[in-house]
Amino acid sequence: MAVRAAVEQGLVTGDREPIAALLDVRAIREAAGALRAAFDAVSGPGQDVLHTFAVKAASLVPVLRLLADEGIGCEVASPGELALARAAGVPAAATVLDSPAKTPGELREALLLGIALNADNRSELARLDELVRPGDPATPPLGLRVNPQIGGGSIDAMSTATATSKFGVALADPGAREEVVRAYRDRPWLTRLHSHVGSQGMPLELMAEGARATYELAEEINAAAGRRQVDTLDLGGGLPVNFGSDAITPTFEQYARLLAETVPGLFDGSYGLVTEFGRSLLAKAGTILARVEYAKSAGGRSIAVTHAGAQIAVRTVFTPDAWPLRVAAYDAKGGSKGGADGTGGTGGTGAGGEAGTGEASGAGLVEQDIAGPCCFAGDLVARGRLMPRLDEGDYAALLDTGAYYFSNPFGYNSLPRPGVYGFTVTDGGEVRFVTVRDPQTLAEIVGDSGGAHRDALRER
């Protein structure tokens, strides 16, 4: 329905805008509500729970504003992300700064603004020693990130709790645990403990083990301190997303319940909690809609050349096995041709939601490569996918792309960042779009590419 409306309302027609990104506002609100409800159901009476959104998953100011309306703050990891959170009006008290490479200037700014932060390592603690005024009531909550080294999931690049991960203090390394306990004893202003053990590809049980390890360390620190010095546990984020169908699985509810079963002490009210979910809040709400510029064939393989490739589907193009996406087919008027039945090369199973209901599903399927516009051979968002044939003027929709896709573009071939449009459906069934981000203009591309310094290399 939204695709047809996007086509009818001209969001992806014409020469200049052959690609657009759509965000389902209701789906974002529902995900936020499900997250809140999941933790409300297991947390103790009066327990402080701050949910933050990992800004890198969808670094768009209106999205951060919408989430703030839903009571969700921001987890930021760079000066840019902090600026976005501030532009969205997210209060300092609902913001957390985590980054493995904070500069002294960033640390100073966070302290000045009253933004909670988690130090990544010993050297960063030493920098904080120079900056923190013990006892100053304006000092924001400060913590340390630890790596419980519980192991990785199925995607190496998303596994942050392996033995050699670059993040946090590696707890199981010789002497590290004792050193962390001492670091807290020496610094009464360290009141939070942070871990983020992984993301897509992590089994829920392993994530719960990470929470258990964090909780147990906090108890040990507090026992050594003889007081409840650590008062808040920052549990990180990373709930995996199902990219194979419309089903939302696992759910926030399942995860919160598993946490409560695995680590009951998390919810007995002795600690405040911070969460940092990203992908699971936004992925299902997003669709990339791209026109099919040409339909061709090579070596017996059908190829749809579309306007969606590596410039907005970076992970899928470069590591296709780890990040398969469903692709739904639409005709030139935005009518469904089917095809969103899974990410497998053989068509997959199940009725793939809004797109799977087209008459074409099950009939007239062809094995196709869905290619992007970039000038390298690997620029394919799907390979040998069995789906309805895409013809010139049709549209390909990349589903579940609300996080880490159009919000994290890649500047290849000087292709513009596509426009992002949020939509709601009125009670009367009318689809209304608002602009979340304008499409990047050619003038902006020139400006971002040194246009103001044209003669810089000729001057002597």
Ligand SMILES: *Cc1c(COP(=O)(O)O)cnc(C)c1O
């Ligand atoms: C990326 C990140 C998250 C969010 O991960 P998702 O998989 O998007 O949910 C949370 N915390 C930290 C520290 C992160 O780096």
